[in-house]
Amino acid sequence: xxxxxxxxxxxxxxxxxxxxPVAVVGIGQTKHVAARRDVSIAGLVREAAQRALVDAELTWxxxxxxxxGKAPDFFEGVMMPELYLADxxxxxxxxxxxxxxxxxxxxxxxxxxxxLVAGRVHGTVLTLAFEKQSESNAMWGLSLxxxxxxxxxxxxxxxxxxxxxxxxxxxxxxxxxxxxxxxxDRRNALKNPYAHLHEEDITLEKVQASPMLWDPIRYSExxxxxxxxxxxILTGRAGAARSPRPPAWMHxxxxxxxxxxxxxxxxxxxxxxxDCAADVYRQAGITDPRRExxxxxxxxxxxxxxxxxxxxxxFAAEGEGWKLTESGVTELDGDLPVNMSGGVLSTNPIGxxxxxxxxxxxxQVRGQAGAHQVEGARRALGHAYGGGAxxxxxxxxGAEPPAT
Amino acid sequence: MAPRKPSVMRPARDVAVVAFGQTDHxxxxxxxxxxxxxxxxxxxVLAATGLRTSDIGFTCSGxxxxxxxxxxxxxxxxxxxxxxxxxxxxxxEMDGAWALYExxxxxxxxxADTALVxxxxxxxxxxxxxxxxxxxxxxxxxxxWPDSVALAALQAQALIDAGETDEPALAGVARRSRADxxxxxxxxxxxxxxxxxxxxxxxxxxxxPPVGDGAAAVILAAGERARDLCxxxxxxRGIDHRVEAHGLGVRDLTDSPSTRLAAERAGVFERPVxxxxxxxPFTSQExxxxxxxxxxxxxxxxxxGGALAANPMMAAGLIRIGEAAARIHRGASxxxxxxxxxxxxxxQNLVALLEGDTR
Numbered sequence: 001x002x003x004x005x006x007x008x009x010x011x012x013x014x015x016x017x018x019x020x021p022v023a024v025v026g027i028g029q030t031k032h033v034a035a036r037r038d039v040s041i042a043g044l045v046r047e048a049a050q051r052a053l054v055d056a057e058l059t060w061x062x063x064x065x066x067x068x069g070k071a072p073d074f075f076e077g078v079m080m081p082e083l084y085l086a087d088x089x090x091x092x093x094x095x096x097x098x099x100x101x102x103x104x105x106x107x108x109x110x111x112x113x114x115x116l117v118a119g120r121v122h123g124t125v126l127t128l129a130f131e132k133q134s135e136s137n138a139m140w141g142l143s144l145x146x147x148x149x150x151x152x153x154x155x156x157x158x159x160x161x162x163x164x165x166x167x168x169x170x171x172x173x174x175x176x177x178x179x180x181x182x183x184x185d186r187r188n189a190l191k192n193p194y195a196h197l198h199e200e201d202i203t204l205e206k207v208q209a210s211p212m213l214w215d216p217i218r219y220s221e222x223x224x225x226x227x228x229x230x231x232x233i234l235t236g237r238a239g240a241a242r243s244p245r246p247p248a249w250m251h252x253x254x255x256x257x258x259x260x261x262x263x264x265x266x267x268x269x270x271x272x273x274x275d276c277a278a279d280v281y282r283q284a285g286i287t288d289p290r291r292e293x294x295x296x297x298x299x300x301x302x303x304x305x306x307x308x309x310x311x312x313x314x315f316a317a318e319g320e321g322w323k324l325t326e327s328g329v330t331e332l333d334g335d336l337p338v339n340m341s342g343g344v345l346s347t348n349p350i351g352x353x354x355x356x357x358x359x360x361x362x363x364q365v366r367g368q369a370g371a372h373q374v375e376g377a378r379r380a381l382g383h384a385y386g387g388g389a390x391x392x393x394x395x396x397x398g399a400e401p402p403a404t
Numbered sequence: 405m406a407p408r409k410p411s412v413m414r415p416a417r418d419v420a421v422v423a424f425g426q427t428d429h430x431x432x433x434x435x436x437x438x439x440x441x442x443x444x445x446x447x448x449v450l451a452a453t454g455l456r457t458s459d460i461g462f463t464c465s466g467x468x469x470x471x472x473x474x475x476x477x478x479x480x481x482x483x484x485x486x487x488x489x490x491x492x493x494x495x496x497e498m499d500g501a502w503a504l505y506e507x508x509x510x511x512x513x514x515x516a517d518t519a520l521v522x523x524x525x526x527x528x529x530x531x532x533x534x535x536x537x538x539x540x541x542x543x544x545x546x547x548x549w550p551d552s553v554a555l556a557a558l559q560a561q562a563l564i565d566a567g568e569t570d571e572p573a574l575a576g577v578a579r580r581s582r583a584d585x586x587x588x589x590x591x592x593x594x595x596x597x598x599x600x601x602x603x604x605x606x607x608x609x610x611x612x613p614p615v616g617d618g619a620a621a622v623i624l625a626a627g628e629r630a631r632d633l634c635x636x637x638x639x640x641r642g643i644d645h646r647v648e649a650h651g652l653g654v655r656d657l658t659d660s661p662s663t664r665l666a667a668e669r670a671g672v673f674e675r676p677v678x679x680x681x682x683x684x685p686f687t688s689q690e691x692x693x694x695x696x697x698x699x700x701x702x703x704x705x706x707x708x709g710g711a712l713a714a715n716p717m718m719a720a721g722l723i724r725i726g727e728a729a730a731r732i733h734r735g736a737s738x739x740x741x742x743x744x745x746x747x748x749x750x751x752q753n754l755v756a757l758l759e760g761d762t763r
Contacts, residue, residue, distance in 0.1 A: 092647065
């Protein structure tokens with residue numbers, strides 16, 4: 001995680017140190033739903049963590065450290081909830097870190113955990129992200145009161161809709177592209193038992209007839225509010241060798257941030273997203289992402305962000321992202337499947353949404369994605385973003401250990 | 405997997421604190437936004453090293469939405485950092501000491517050689533005693549609103565009952581801290597301060613930290629880069645942190661096993677330290693920490709005055725590391741331990757062992 005200025009220095013020093021390869025050996029999710037009234041916050045996170053341990057065939061005693069992430073504490077009304085969750089996550093007597101980087105937090109949390117392994121600080125790390133949105137109302141939690149902001153915005157949709165409109169104007173994309181994304185992701189979700197929305201009777205016509213919420217974003221083109229948690233167990237080479245199931249190997253990971261507002265900011269394709277992807281591809285030795293990456297789990301909370309991020313991530317030339325979507329390339333059986341799990345459009349426990357992207361990418365290269373498995377997926381991208389399209393976290397995972 | 409024994413963790417890379425800056429800590433900073441409060445210390449540490457934002461390999465900050473009263477409060481601070489061109493950056497909803505730990509980890513991977521760490525908190529807009537009740541178990545404890553002073557008082561009484569301290573000894577900690585703080589230009593409370601009345605028995609006003617606003621920043625650098633940037637780098641020989649159970653009823657409040665374990669991992673017990681900067685907001689907590697860290701009377705404890713002289717939430721822990729490092733930079737210390745805490749009654753603790761080059 002270095003910027004371009006220090007790359008030359010850190011590359012040489014990095015190789016002399018030699019990072020420990022990082023493997024994902026356990027993944028656990030809760031069934032994401034609108035409201036988990038049957039469990040406490042502690043019960044919710046423990047359920048995901050237990051499933052990750054079962055998947056890895058490890059016990060709490062095997063975990064050296066816990067890294068937890070979530071979006072703003074106001075969503076549950078608990079300040080720094082990691083303190084209260086220490087017991088539920090088996091962290092007593094262990095190090096526990098709490099990451100918060102807005103919507104990208106699930107991805108950032110996984111990367112912080114990965115660094116603990118890569119830097120040989122700890123051997124095996126449990127990382128987990130969650131949100132229990134039913135405890136409050138996230139839309140108004142995100143609508144800042146005076147004096148912080150003019151009372152113009154209602155939720156994230158109000159913030160992002162103008163940028164979607166800018167993309168449409170800039171590229172001349174047909175109005176229907178957004179509905180195609182939503183229709184695809186909601187159908188993919190039917191193949192994912194953990195997805196929140198299971199709309200068995202979904203049709204393209206229904207998506208296109210749904211009410212306009214934040215013009216040009218329709219109701220069916222927005223993410224739900226979910227209760228859910230996602231956990232992963234990360235370990236090094238020795239831990240991976242003991243893994244009962246194929247591990248997913250981290251080939252690259254990076255975070256990038258830029259300011260919320262400044263003259264020259266490109267909200268449609270932020271520079272931080274481009275830089276983040278470039279760093280990940282450099283680490284992973286990827287030169288042609290469209291050909292070399294088999295599947296991608298991309299943070300798409302509003303349908304139009306699929307074509308927008310396809311361009312930002314280098315999967316399509318500028319102005320061409322919508323053509324991939326329109327021609328079916330991003331369908332589950334297309335040649336670059338995107339959001340096989342149903343994506344954020346079908347499941348959105350905000351703080352966990354980024355980690356779900358990372359975990360779903362790992363499931364694909366482990367061959368453990370079940371009905372939404374992309375056959376033969378060897379390399380997959382997990383992507384998260386947050387704030388005013390300003391915080392980015394990504395990783396690229398592969399079925400084989402990294403070359404170095 | 406065999407059960408883990410606490411053992412000293414040897415970092416893969418030598419990383420040092422090469423610069424430290426902090427604001428003057430004030431009871432209220434109504435006229436300043438968090439960004440305005442933070443900016444001068446960012447400029448201070450950058451100027452001390454001659455680095456620009458774009459030279460920094462990794463940036464990590466610590467702050468708290470519950471103090472700011474708004475979601476994503478850290479995004480505004482990022483604007484102040486000047487994250488353009490985009491930077492490699494992360495944030496913890498924890499004291500800045502843990503942001504430093506995350507940055508130290510990033511440097512351990514070799515992906516970065518320098519890191520900027522900052523944290524800030526404004527307690528003045530609300531009643532911090534009440535705000536902190538929101539970090540307690542939301543089902544069984546938070547609804548009772550037990551405030552932070554009341555919980556610390558339980559701990560103090562447990563210490564007195566166990567014969568570990570008494571009220572005059574606690575008053576002595578308060579007196580020494582505020583006296584030492586007279587040499588600290590950033591301190592909020594210094595000099596001769598009356599012990600005052602009970603706030604919550606057995607704690608008097610003098611046993612409690614001042615409530616205030618403040619910010620701090622640190623620059624870390626690895627290997628030779630540290631020597632380039634600082635004449636006498638404060639090397640982080642070890643750093644570790646541990647959390648305890650949340651329920652006070654299952655803890656022995658007179659002890660801090662998490663501090664002891666973190667100190668063991670950090671290598672604090674291998675050789676004596678000359679200085680300790682302890683994040684003990686209440687006098688009674690210094691008693692607990694001295695015991696856990698096995699500090700003798702020959703160790704200089706909190707020469708800055710510690711959290712009893714200035715306790716800006718989210719920054720006070722990072723300031724302990726910064727103060728210890730600054731003493732090494734000045735040649736006033738060779739080997740120092742710095743400590744940070746979070747949560748009720750020292751629930752979570754971080755320990756860093758800092759050392760100067762052997763001359």
